[in-house]
Amino acid sequence: MSKDKGFVTEITPQGEDFSKWYIDTIKKAELMDYSPVRGCIVFRPDGYAIWENIQKELDHRFKETGHRNAYFPIFIPESFFQKEKDHIEGFNPELPWVTEAAGEKLEERLAIRPTSETMFGHMYAQWINSYRDLPMLINQWANVVRWEKRTLPFLRTSEFLWQEGHTAHEDETDARKETMTMLDVYTEFCENVLAIPVIKGEKTPSERFAGAVDTFSIEAMMKDGRAVQAGTSHYLGTKFAVAFDIKYLDRDNTHQFCHTTSWGVSTRLIGALIMVHGDDRGLVLPPKVAATQVIMIPIGPPKTRDVVIGKTDELYAQLKAAGIRVRIDDRADISPGWKFNEYEMRGIPIRLELGPRDLENGQCVLVSRVSGEKKAVALDNLVAEVESLLAQIHTDMYERASKFRDENTYSVDTLDEYKAAMEEKRGFALAGWCGSDACENQVKEETGATSRNIPFEPEETKSTCLVCGDAAKHTVVFARAY
Amino acid sequence: MSKDKGFVTEITPQGEDFSKWYIDTIKKAELMDYSPVRGCIVFRPDGYAIWENIQKELDHRFKETGHRNAYFPIFIPESFFQKEKDHIEGFNPELPWVTEAAGEKLEERLAIRPTSETMFGHMYAQWINSYRDLPMLINQWANVVRWEKRTLPFLRTSEFLWQEGHTAHEDETDARKETMTMLDVYTEFCENVLAIPVIKGEKTPSERFAGAVDTFSIEAMMKDGRAVQAGTSHYLGTKFAVAFDIKYLDRDNTHQFCHTTSWGVSTRLIGALIMVHGDDRGLVLPPKVAATQVIMIPIGPPKTRDVVIGKTDELYAQLKAAGIRVRIDDRADISPGWKFNEYEMRGIPIRLELGPRDLENGQCVLVSRVSGEKKAVALDNLVAEVESLLAQIHTDMYERASKFRDENTYSVDTLDEYKAAMEEKRGFALAGWCGSDACENQVKEETGATSRNIPFEPEETKSTCLVCGDAAKHTVVFARAY
Structure with a gap:
C-alpha cells in the first residue's frame, strides 16, 4: 500500500x-x-x-x-x-x-x-x-x-x-x-x-x-x-x-x-x-527511450563540494556533447541515499557517483539500474564507458525479459489441462485450435484467456484442438490480456 | 483562374x-x-x-x-x-x-x-x-x-x-x-x-x-x-x-x-x-522549413543518361550525408522544362541541373528560387556551395520581405487621411491613439482595419489620436488582418 x-x-x-x-x-x-x-x-x-x-x-x-x-x-x-x-x-x-x-x-x-x-x-x-x-x-x-x-x-x-x-x-x-x-x-x-x-x-x-x-x-x-x-x-x-x-x-x-x-x-x-x-523498486527504463539516461550525483563532505561539483559540471558537458541524455542532482539539502532510491524508483538506467576520493583516483562509479552492479571507470574514458554500459543495460533487459517469457510459456493439450495449469502458472499457453469460433469462445468463457495470435514461428506445433480434440488447424498463443 | x-x-x-x-x-x-x-x-x-x-x-x-x-x-x-x-x-x-x-x-x-x-x-x-x-x-x-x-x-x-x-x-x-x-x-x-x-x-x-x-x-x-x-x-x-x-x-x-x-x-x-x-510562379519556401531544399534534375540526351544519373546519385548521397534535404527527379518521360516549372511552383529553394557537358567540366548548375540566378559550381565543392546558397536564399528572402514591409508601412494623422490613403495604399498604418475603445472601434468600423499592436519600437512616435485628436497615449499599428 x-x-x-x-x-x-x-x-x-x-x-x-x-x-x-x-x-x-x-x-x-x-x-x-x-x-x-x-x-x-x-x-x-x-x-x-x-x-x-x-x-x-x-x-x-x-x-x-x-x-x-x-x-x-x-x-x-x-x-x-x-x-x-x-x-x-x-x-x-x-x-x-x-x-x-x-x-x-x-x-x-x-x-x-x-x-x-x-x-x-x-x-x-x-x-x-x-x-x-x-x-x-x-x-x-x-x-x-x-x-x-x-x-x-x-x-x-x-x-x-x-x-x-x-x-x-x-x-x-x-x-x-x-x-x-x-x-x-x-x-x-x-x-x-x-x-x-x-x-x-x-x-x-x-x-x-x-x-x-x-x-x-x-x-x-x-x-x-x-x-x-x-x-x-x-x-x-x-x-x-x-x-x-x-x-x-x-x-x-x-x-x-x-x-x-x-x-x-x-x-x-x-x-x-x-x-x-519494472521491479519492486519502481521503473526500469530502456536506455533508448529513457528521458534521462544518466543521473549524476556528486557526493562527499561540504569542504570538497565545490571541487566535486566543478568536475561534475565538466563531465556533464562531455556526456551531453556526446548525445547522452544526462542530468545532475547536486542539491545540498538532500542526502545521497535518498537520491539513490529516488532515481532507482524513476528507472534511470545509470547512476553516476562522484566523490572526492574518486576525483583523486581520476575515476567515478557507474551503477546499472538493471543489474545493480557498480563499476569504477576512468574519467578520461567516461563517454565510451557510459555508452558501453547503456548498450549492456539494453541487452541485459532484453535477455531478462526473454528469459521471463520463456519460463512462463507452456504448452497444453486440453482445456482441462489449461484450467489446471492456470491455478499455478501465469503466462502464455500454446495450444492447438481447430479454427472454430465456438472452441475459441469456450476457452475465453472458461479461463478468461483470449487467443493472442497464431505465431508465425511457434515453439511447438500442436496437433489437436484443446477444446474439441479435432485436428488442429493452428497452434495458438492463449493468454489473459490487458 | x-x-x-x-x-x-x-x-x-x-x-x-x-x-x-x-x-x-x-x-x-x-x-x-x-x-x-x-x-x-x-x-x-x-x-x-x-x-x-x-x-x-x-x-x-x-x-x-x-x-x-x-x-x-x-x-x-x-x-x-x-x-x-x-x-x-x-x-x-x-x-x-x-x-x-x-x-x-x-x-x-x-x-x-x-x-x-x-x-x-x-x-x-x-x-x-x-x-x-x-x-x-x-x-x-x-x-x-x-x-x-x-x-x-x-x-x-x-x-x-x-x-x-x-x-x-x-x-x-x-x-x-x-x-x-x-x-x-x-x-x-x-x-x-x-x-x-x-x-x-x-x-x-x-x-x-x-x-x-x-x-x-x-x-x-x-x-x-x-x-x-x-x-x-x-x-x-x-x-x-x-x-x-x-x-x-x-x-x-x-x-x-x-x-x-x-x-x-x-x-x-x-x-x-x-x-x-510566394510569387506568381507559386510557393517560395524558406530553406530551413522546406521539405525539400534541393531538387536534382539530370538532363541531356538518352545516350548520356546513365552516366549523368550515376553521377547524380553519387552527389545525392553526398548532400544527404551532409544533412541537406534533397530529392532527385530522374523521370525519363517528363521534360526538364516541365520539371523546372513544377519545382519552382512548389517553392523548392535550389534547383540543381546536371548535364553531360557539366559532367565534362566537373560542375553543375545551381538555380536560386528566390533570385532566379544561375551559378555553375564545382562538383568537388558541392556541399559547401549548396549550404552557402541556402543561407543566401534565406537572407535574400528576409531582406525582400523587410523591404516590402517598409515600403508598405506609412504614417497617418487622422482617420480621414487613413481612409484616403487606403484607396491607393495597402499595408500597415502607424497612427496615434488616445487609448479609448470608442476611437479604436471607429477605425475598425470605417476602415475594416484593426489595431494590430502597440509596437515596442515604433518607427515613429505619434502625438495625437487619429480619431478624436486628443493626446495619443500610444502609437499603434493598424491594418486589415487575416
Missing part, C-alpha cells in the same frame, strides 16, 4: 498486487496523473518524454521505409462510418459524438476519430487516379478516442496518442508485403529500442480489426504473465476501397480497386515497457 | 486576385486539401512537412529555455469554462460540444479544447505546493478546435495544430519575464527560420486573449498588405490561479497565488510564410 513517510512513499511489491504496483509506480515516478475527464489521463513530462523518444525512433523507421506524415481531421461524419459495415459495428459502441457547435445543433453528428480508415479512404479516392500514384504511403501521428468502460493508465484510456499508417496499393501482393514490412518494423523496434521480445503472428478472425481481411499483431508478456498487444498491422483487402471508391487506372487502362493496409502503435507501449521491465 | 492545360495548371497572378492566388498555389503544390468536415482541412505530406520542420526548430528552442512537453486531455468539462468569466465569454461562441458517448447522454457536456488554460490550471493546482515547484514550465503540441464561421486554409480553420505553453511563477516579475522570453523566442524563430520580419508589441485591451491581463504579439505583413498575427504571449496575472486555486507556500510559509502565462503559435504560420514569400 502506498504511504507517505516523509520523503519516501512505498511502492506495493509486484508479488503482493501487480496492478497496485503499476499504479503506485507510474504515479510516484510522475509519468501520469488522472484527469478530471472520465478515462483520460494527463501525460506528465517524464511520461510524455518516453513517447517523444518512441516517436523519434519510429518516425525515422517509417520515413526510411518510404512513408510520409500528414494530418487529417479529428471529426468523422456519421455517414462515413456507415460505409463499411464491419467497421461501424466494431467501433460504434465506443464513439463520442459532437452534436452541437457554436450554439447550434449540427445537421450530421460528428464522431471523434477512433481510427481514420474512413477519412483516409475518402481522401485517397480523390488523390489516386493512376497506378503512377501508387503505392500511397502516409502515416499520421494523432490523438484518438474510444470511450472505454474500464480504463487503465497508458494501456487503455479513452483518449490516447498513436500513429496510424494508411497505405494504398495496386494489388494484394504489394499490400500484403507492406503489412508484413510494418509488422517487422514494429518487431525490430520493440526488440532493439524497448528491449521487449514479442511474438509475431496472425490474429484469429474473432480478434481481427473491424473491417480487416487479416490482422497481424506482436504480443508481449508483462511481468504478471498477461499479454499486451504491442502493435498491429492490417491487410484490408479492397473492403475500404470499395466502400470509399478508391480506384486507379492500371497499366492496361482499366479501373481497379486499390488494396489497402493500416497499422499502428500507441501510447500503450509506455504501459507495456513499464510492466515488462 | 485555374485551368487544366495538360500538365500545367495556371496559378492566378497575385495582382489579379491575391486570395485566388493563395488557394491555387496551396492546392496545386499539394500542401492541403479540403476535407468533408466543415472548416477542416487535410494537411497533405508537403504541407505537414513544413509543420514538422517548424516543430523541430521551435521544440529545440523551448527545451533550451527550460520547458518540457506534456499532453493533456482534449475534452474540457463545461464547468471548467465557467470558472474564468472572460475566458468563457471569449470562447463560448466557437466551441463544439460532445454531448453523447458510447450510446449514452453525458451528464456534463464536454468541449473540444479551443486552448487549455483551464485544464492546465486544474492540474497545476494539484502539482504545485511550494515555491520549490516553481516555475512550472510546460508546453503541449496538440490539435485544437474553434468552430469558425469564415475559414481560410492554414490561416483560419476549425481544427488546427499548435503548441501552447503554460507556465506558473512565484510573482509578477518572473511571469512577465517568461512572457517576454517567449515573445523573443517567437521573434527570433520567425526571422531566422521563416525569414519573416515581425513587429513586436502589446495588444490593445479589445484585442487581448480572453482571460489575459496583457497580451503581446508579433505581427507580419503579407504580400497583399494584410497582417497576420504570427504568435502571441500572454501574461495572465493571477486570474486563472484564482479561478483554479493554483497556490504555493512561499519562502515565508504563506500561501500565495501563482502568476501564470501562456503562449502559442499554430499552423497559421504555414499560411503566413506562403503569403509573405
Whole structure:
C-alpha cells in the first residue's frame, strides 16, 4: 500500500498486487496523473518524454521505409462510418459524438476519430487516379478516442496518442508485403529500442480489426504473465476501397480497386515497457527511450563540494556533447541515499557517483539500474564507458525479459489441462485450435484467456484442438490480456 | 483562374486576385486539401512537412529555455469554462460540444479544447505546493478546435495544430519575464527560420486573449498588405490561479497565488510564410522549413543518361550525408522544362541541373528560387556551395520581405487621411491613439482595419489620436488582418 513517510512513499511489491504496483509506480515516478475527464489521463513530462523518444525512433523507421506524415481531421461524419459495415459495428459502441457547435445543433453528428480508415479512404479516392500514384504511403501521428468502460493508465484510456499508417496499393501482393514490412518494423523496434521480445503472428478472425481481411499483431508478456498487444498491422483487402471508391487506372487502362493496409502503435507501449521491465523498486527504463539516461550525483563532505561539483559540471558537458541524455542532482539539502532510491524508483538506467576520493583516483562509479552492479571507470574514458554500459543495460533487459517469457510459456493439450495449469502458472499457453469460433469462445468463457495470435514461428506445433480434440488447424498463443 | 492545360495548371497572378492566388498555389503544390468536415482541412505530406520542420526548430528552442512537453486531455468539462468569466465569454461562441458517448447522454457536456488554460490550471493546482515547484514550465503540441464561421486554409480553420505553453511563477516579475522570453523566442524563430520580419508589441485591451491581463504579439505583413498575427504571449496575472486555486507556500510559509502565462503559435504560420514569400510562379519556401531544399534534375540526351544519373546519385548521397534535404527527379518521360516549372511552383529553394557537358567540366548548375540566378559550381565543392546558397536564399528572402514591409508601412494623422490613403495604399498604418475603445472601434468600423499592436519600437512616435485628436497615449499599428 502506498504511504507517505516523509520523503519516501512505498511502492506495493509486484508479488503482493501487480496492478497496485503499476499504479503506485507510474504515479510516484510522475509519468501520469488522472484527469478530471472520465478515462483520460494527463501525460506528465517524464511520461510524455518516453513517447517523444518512441516517436523519434519510429518516425525515422517509417520515413526510411518510404512513408510520409500528414494530418487529417479529428471529426468523422456519421455517414462515413456507415460505409463499411464491419467497421461501424466494431467501433460504434465506443464513439463520442459532437452534436452541437457554436450554439447550434449540427445537421450530421460528428464522431471523434477512433481510427481514420474512413477519412483516409475518402481522401485517397480523390488523390489516386493512376497506378503512377501508387503505392500511397502516409502515416499520421494523432490523438484518438474510444470511450472505454474500464480504463487503465497508458494501456487503455479513452483518449490516447498513436500513429496510424494508411497505405494504398495496386494489388494484394504489394499490400500484403507492406503489412508484413510494418509488422517487422514494429518487431525490430520493440526488440532493439524497448528491449521487449514479442511474438509475431496472425490474429484469429474473432480478434481481427473491424473491417480487416487479416490482422497481424506482436504480443508481449508483462511481468504478471498477461499479454499486451504491442502493435498491429492490417491487410484490408479492397473492403475500404470499395466502400470509399478508391480506384486507379492500371497499366492496361482499366479501373481497379486499390488494396489497402493500416497499422499502428500507441501510447500503450509506455504501459507495456513499464510492466515488462519494472521491479519492486519502481521503473526500469530502456536506455533508448529513457528521458534521462544518466543521473549524476556528486557526493562527499561540504569542504570538497565545490571541487566535486566543478568536475561534475565538466563531465556533464562531455556526456551531453556526446548525445547522452544526462542530468545532475547536486542539491545540498538532500542526502545521497535518498537520491539513490529516488532515481532507482524513476528507472534511470545509470547512476553516476562522484566523490572526492574518486576525483583523486581520476575515476567515478557507474551503477546499472538493471543489474545493480557498480563499476569504477576512468574519467578520461567516461563517454565510451557510459555508452558501453547503456548498450549492456539494453541487452541485459532484453535477455531478462526473454528469459521471463520463456519460463512462463507452456504448452497444453486440453482445456482441462489449461484450467489446471492456470491455478499455478501465469503466462502464455500454446495450444492447438481447430479454427472454430465456438472452441475459441469456450476457452475465453472458461479461463478468461483470449487467443493472442497464431505465431508465425511457434515453439511447438500442436496437433489437436484443446477444446474439441479435432485436428488442429493452428497452434495458438492463449493468454489473459490487458 | 485555374485551368487544366495538360500538365500545367495556371496559378492566378497575385495582382489579379491575391486570395485566388493563395488557394491555387496551396492546392496545386499539394500542401492541403479540403476535407468533408466543415472548416477542416487535410494537411497533405508537403504541407505537414513544413509543420514538422517548424516543430523541430521551435521544440529545440523551448527545451533550451527550460520547458518540457506534456499532453493533456482534449475534452474540457463545461464547468471548467465557467470558472474564468472572460475566458468563457471569449470562447463560448466557437466551441463544439460532445454531448453523447458510447450510446449514452453525458451528464456534463464536454468541449473540444479551443486552448487549455483551464485544464492546465486544474492540474497545476494539484502539482504545485511550494515555491520549490516553481516555475512550472510546460508546453503541449496538440490539435485544437474553434468552430469558425469564415475559414481560410492554414490561416483560419476549425481544427488546427499548435503548441501552447503554460507556465506558473512565484510573482509578477518572473511571469512577465517568461512572457517576454517567449515573445523573443517567437521573434527570433520567425526571422531566422521563416525569414519573416515581425513587429513586436502589446495588444490593445479589445484585442487581448480572453482571460489575459496583457497580451503581446508579433505581427507580419503579407504580400497583399494584410497582417497576420504570427504568435502571441500572454501574461495572465493571477486570474486563472484564482479561478483554479493554483497556490504555493512561499519562502515565508504563506500561501500565495501563482502568476501564470501562456503562449502559442499554430499552423497559421504555414499560411503566413506562403503569403509573405510566394510569387506568381507559386510557393517560395524558406530553406530551413522546406521539405525539400534541393531538387536534382539530370538532363541531356538518352545516350548520356546513365552516366549523368550515376553521377547524380553519387552527389545525392553526398548532400544527404551532409544533412541537406534533397530529392532527385530522374523521370525519363517528363521534360526538364516541365520539371523546372513544377519545382519552382512548389517553392523548392535550389534547383540543381546536371548535364553531360557539366559532367565534362566537373560542375553543375545551381538555380536560386528566390533570385532566379544561375551559378555553375564545382562538383568537388558541392556541399559547401549548396549550404552557402541556402543561407543566401534565406537572407535574400528576409531582406525582400523587410523591404516590402517598409515600403508598405506609412504614417497617418487622422482617420480621414487613413481612409484616403487606403484607396491607393495597402499595408500597415502607424497612427496615434488616445487609448479609448470608442476611437479604436471607429477605425475598425470605417476602415475594416484593426489595431494590430502597440509596437515596442515604433518607427515613429505619434502625438495625437487619429480619431478624436486628443493626446495619443500610444502609437499603434493598424491594418486589415487575416
